[in-house]
Amino acid sequence: MEHSHRQEHTDGGMVVIQANLDDMNPEFTSYITDLLLAAGANDVYWIPIIMKKGRPGIMLNVLVGEEGIAAMEQVIFAETTTLGLRYIRAECHRLGREFFRVETCFGPMTVKVGYHQGKVVQFAPEFRECEEAARLHKVPLKEVYEEVRSRYRSAAGPLV
Amino acid sequence: MEHSHRQEHTDGGMVVIQANLDDMNPEFTSYITDLLLAAGANDVYWIPIIMKKGRPGIMLNVLVGEEGIAAMEQVIFAETTTLGLRYIRAECHRLGREFFRVETCFGPMTVKVGYHQGKVVQFAPEFRECEEAARLHKVPLKEVYEEVRSRYRSAAGPLV
Amino acid sequence: MEHSHRQEHTDGGMVVIQANLDDMNPEFTSYITDLLLAAGANDVYWIPIIMKKGRPGIMLNVLVGEEGIAAMEQVIFAETTTLGLRYIRAECHRLGREFFRVETCFGPMTVKVGYHQGKVVQFAPEFRECEEAARLHKVPLKEVYEEVRSRYRSAAGPLV
Amino acid sequence: MEHSHRQEHTDGGMVVIQANLDDMNPEFTSYITDLLLAAGANDVYWIPIIMKKGRPGIMLNVLVGEEGIAAMEQVIFAETTTLGLRYIRAECHRLGREFFRVETCFGPMTVKVGYHQGKVVQFAPEFRECEEAARLHKVPLKEVYEEVRSRYRSAAGPLV
Amino acid sequence: MEHSHRQEHTDGGMVVIQANLDDMNPEFTSYITDLLLAAGANDVYWIPIIMKKGRPGIMLNVLVGEEGIAAMEQVIFAETTTLGLRYIRAECHRLGREFFRVETCFGPMTVKVGYHQGKVVQFAPEFRECEEAARLHKVPLKEVYEEVRSRYRSAAGPLV
Amino acid sequence: MEHSHRQEHTDGGMVVIQANLDDMNPEFTSYITDLLLAAGANDVYWIPIIMKKGRPGIMLNVLVGEEGIAAMEQVIFAETTTLGLRYIRAECHRLGREFFRVETCFGPMTVKVGYHQGKVVQFAPEFRECEEAARLHKVPLKEVYEEVRSRYRSAAGPLV
Secondary structure, three states, rough: OOOOEOOEEEEEEEEEEEEEEOOOOOOOHHHHHHHHOOOOOOEEEEEEEEEEEEEEEEEEEEEEEHHHHHHHHHHHHOOOOEEEEEEEEEEEOOEEEEEEEEEEEEEEEEEEEEEOOOOOEEEEEEEHHHHHHHHHOEEEEEEEHHHHHHHHHHHHOOOO | OOOEEEEEEEEEEEEEEEEEEEOOOHHHHHHHHHHHHOOOOOOOEEEEEHHHHEEEEEEEEEEEHHHHHHHHHHHHHHHOOOOEEEEEEEEEOOOOOEEEEEHHHHHEEEEEEEEEHHHOEEEEEEHHHHHHHHHOOOOOOHHHEEEEEEEEHHHHOOOO | OOOOEOOOEEEEEEEEEEEEEEOOOOOHHHHHHHHHHHOOOOOEEEEEEEEEEHEEEEEEEEEHHHHHHHHHHHHHHOOOOOEEEEEEEEEEEEEEEEEEEEEOOOOOEEEEEEOOOEEEEEEOOOOOHHHHHHHHHHHHHHHHHHHHHHHHHHHHHOOO | OOOOEOOOOOEEEEEEEEEEOOOOHHHHHHHHHHHHHOOOOOEEEEEEEHHHHHEEEEEEEEEEEHHHHHHHHHHHHHHOOEEEEEEEEEEEOEEEEEEEEEEEEOOEEEEEEEEEEEEEEEEEHHHHHHHHHHHOOOOOHHHHHHHHHHHHHHOOOOOO | OOOOOOOOOEEEEEEEEEEEOOOHHHHHHHHHHHHHHHOOEEEEEEEEEEEEEHEEEEEEEEEHHHHHHHHHHHHHHHHHHOOEEEEEEEEEEEEEEEEEEEEEEEEEEEEEEEEEEOEEEEEEHOOOOOOOHHHHOOHHHHHHHHHHHHHHHHOOOOOO | OOOEEEOOEEEEEEEEEEEEOOOOOHHHHHHHHHHHOOOOOOOOEEEEEEEHHHHHEEEEEEEEEHHHHHHHHHHHHOOOOOOEEEEEEEEEEHHHEEEEEEEEEEEEEEEEEEEOOOOEEEEOHHHHHHHHHHHHHOOOOOHHHHHHHHHHHHHHOOOO
């Protein structure tokens, strides 16, 4: 098992940018998500909401550092239909992260591991690699996923 | 307490018409609901769904008798963006219904009562009247609603 | 094309008031939305949530300036069933807005235009006028909407 | 590994009973689910929907055999606020099922296995047992779950 | 009618902890909710969201005082699959609360009452007691609920 | 404007296959959608639901002709975690469809047109082409979309 490293830490100075959209073609959402991530968003997610006159709208949420606000606005005002935005201050706690390579019956695969106070609390197979292996080997994706988890667990021991 | 009557019965020959919409402005939904009800729909409701490429769409559902299908299609194809519809056969069981008038401290109000096998199982204040009384008397809507329920219950006895 | 004007700006001192409701009759939501808007709310929206014991609740969200908090509380405590509220600080970025009148085959119609850094980024037909025109002329609402957008675009040029 | 057995099969004559509820206290949902399951429902689930006037309602869905309809109606009319029901005919395809016992570091645990055309396609730890073990041993539930899956997989081989 | 008391007040120093989960087995949610409440959370709720690549995720929300953050993190990192958290500052306004006992045809029952500026604005039957009475007396839960509300209202007078 | 053609028609013998999933990693949804479409599904969509014990599950829906059921089952049982399926019979009404090419300031683009009883009722720009043009010309996607709609409308006339 090889690895690369990043420390557990908390980022102050984060912002959740929100926009309620009740007149935008929902087809546009994935394109907008991709543009925002490419422009530096830490995360992008959409929440189904009910707006004035009972309209089924969607709320865009963009998590970004304060220094990235202007870039996000550029995308949001250009690509969505909103006439306004909300900013909500946030802090982000991020676990320490390492990537391990484990040997599996589908070849070597990557596992992302999360550390809280120096202890492993999460491990997750790299999803895109699992999809590729499932397609290549013509096996269920869930079988690949389970194989990778199982191999990591055998090598690294249980979480407790 | 006065009243009007309708028997409990089951309607065969009902249809749920469904259309998945991922490219329609959600502002249009309430206008479309009103047109469909005016054109004879028994009920109209919308279900948030997730469509191809993870798009947050909405599914239109129209409950109508078979004889009303053509009228519904006229509205749906003209007013939504769909290129197709699904029909699913259904039967509808409808409780016997009566409307009662009860005296309340906000004046006489209507209660809709539902009967299953001759027994009262539901009673509901007429919502629009409660809204009007709440506005007129400048009291909480929930207080009006509770008053009407309470008066009906005193007059008619508990459900058990 | 005539117009009226408002500058792009950011309001600090906004608040999102939230209440999780798991024991309120959902019929009450639109009445409460209307009361809150009439009492000065900038925006009101509802989010479907899952609460303790897996109950499908709804979260009321009210966006308002700090000076409006007391008025909102008056309505929320009187009209909903909540025993508490959350306040979350927010800032609101609002685009510059102008209203234009454009000539269409359904008569003169209003378009709301949004400006970011002096550039047009949004334009939206006034929805209520489109609904009225659609009813009056017995044409699909989407046709009216498209006609207004198309006329504005011809007059004002594309967004790029 | 011990086991008990049930064949893969398809049940015709199933019905999905649906009721749209826009005036029921959502607190009632889990109580109603339990009553319906106790009265013989095969499955009960709730779908968030948007009803007339933009009300955020919930749709009750009960899956049951035709012979169970009357018992379900008894519960639904007594316990919900609905004035009507829809029946939609369905067929149910059920996998063959076996229960295995596997040895784990938390003691012997049950795994439910699903067969399609004689081949194992699913296996799932018995959830309640995992919860109990997690509480008893003061370890994360996900660790127990993973341990059980991993032990079954070692004993029975991969799905492919 | 007996009672116990707590004053209306506002708590500064509250936090909403959020985690977006797109790779967690949804079966785990109720177990995690229970652990968080046992560890001192004021409230726990889940919001359905749409995440990267259109995945239908769920957002965990935990409301807690600042002093409880470490305890919540312990549970969240151990039991969910998240690699990070957001903290959003909040203030909580809590109504004054009293519990009353009222005589009903199902025996004495508890009602929770909420006060805003010294005035009763809410009253709610203790839900668990209503469930027990409904089971014991084999009557609809809604009948028990209504009886308790009606008795409280007769004793204490309307809200207005 | 060139074109290709397909008649308006109704397909009997369609089926909606449904599976309620409360223990599947939501990351798997888009992969499964793609496999089902590749295996011949007419449409695939997911509905957020609330299952036993208040679990936030998702319901898989696959629309397919009867002859495609076995192929869908193969994928669903292999790739999801379900132990069973429901089939609901449906008919599908599909509009006549033509594809037109229109000249725009971003080059020639495709518009899909829908006919009901020989009359144009829908037209929609080919979404993937709009995305490509927006990326290539570095303009907002909504501007490309509007340009294509506007050009088609100028060439073909309004819907009324």
